[in-house]
Amino acid sequence: MPRRTATLLASTLMLIALLCAGVLIPVPYAEMSPGPTVNTLGDHDGEPVLQISGRKTYPATGHLNMTTVRVTGPDYTMNLVEAVYGWLNHDNAVVPHKTLYPEGQTAEQADQENAEEFSQSQESAKVAALNQLHVPVATQTVVGSVVKDKPADGRLHAGDVITAVDGTAVKANTDVAKLVTRHKPGEKVVFTVIPAKDAAAAEKKGKRPTAGRKQISLTTEKADDGRAIVGIQAGVDHIFPFHIDVKLADVGGPSAGLMFSLGIVDKLTPGNMTGGRFVAGTGTIDDKGKVGPIGGISMKTVGAREKGAEFFLTPKENCAAAAKDTPAGLRLVKVDTIGDAVKAMEKIRNDDTQGLPSCSTSGRS
Incomplete structure (x- = not known):
C-alpha cells in the first residue's frame, strides 16, 4: 500500500475513533437554548393565557410576550461532541450541570421546584398588578410547609389558615413563631385553623374563609437552639377580590412574573397598553412590584427577536449582560419596577x- 494512502487511511481511522470517543465520553455539562415565547394577551393551546372573571375586562391587542429558556433535563447526560457543538453555537450556552441542578437533585425534585416557583410568580404577579391599579388585596396567614416527623406532621397541613395561637389572633405570619416560642419545649400550644379545603372554597368566591374553624393542640419540642417549635413554616396567602387565573402548562420558574403582571394590568384597564406593538420581556416580580433578575437573558432576547419582538423589557440587573449581545432590530428597555414597565409601555404606545x-454594557442607561 502506498505511503500516502496508508497515511490517509490512518488519519481517517483516527478521526473516526475520536468522533466515536467524543460521542461516548460523558461530560458534566448542561445546555441552555432559546425557548418558546407566549403572548400573555393571547391564547395558548386553545384558551386565553390570562382568565379574569368577576371584574370588567377590556380588549387587549398586540403582544406582551413572556420568554423562556429551554434546558436539558437533570437526568440528561451530555457527550463531548454535543458540548463542543453547544460551545460553538452562538445562540446556545453550555454550563456546568451543577449550575442548573444541585448535586443529587432528581428530575422529579427539579420539576416540583420549578412548578412551585411558577405558582408563586403567578401569585406575586397578581398582587403587583392589582397594587399598581390600587385594587386592595387582603392577606391571611397560612401553614406554608410542615416538617416531617415534627409535632405538626399529620396534624397541620400546607394551606391551612391560622387564625389564632392560644386564643391570640394572628395578624401577620411572623406572629406565629413569636406565640409558639413563648412556650417551653414539651408544653402544649393550641392552633385555631381553617382547613385548606375550606379556605380554598371561600377564596374562589373572593371571600375571607370562616367555615370549618377548629382547634388543634400540639406538644412543642426543643429546637437545636433551645426554642420551642412545632415544625411548621408560616406563610402569607392572598385573598383576591375577583378571580384571576393563568392557564399555561409546561412552563416553570419565576421569570414570567413581570409579563403576567403587565398582561393583567392591560386587561383590567381601558385602552390598549401596547398600541399594537410587539413587546417581549422577562423578570421576576414580588408583591410590591419590584422586578428581579433572571438567568439566560441572552437566549431570551434571541427567542423574542426570532418571534418578531421590537422591544424587550429587561430587568435592571440583567441589562449589562443583555447589552453585550443584543439581536439586531431589538431594543432593550431597562425596568426596575412594574411602575417603570407601565411608563415604558405608555411611551411605546404613543x-x-x-x-x-436603555441598557448598556456598563449597566447605565
Missing part, C-alpha cells in the same frame, strides 16, 4: 421612544 431607559 411612539415616544426617545426617552426610553
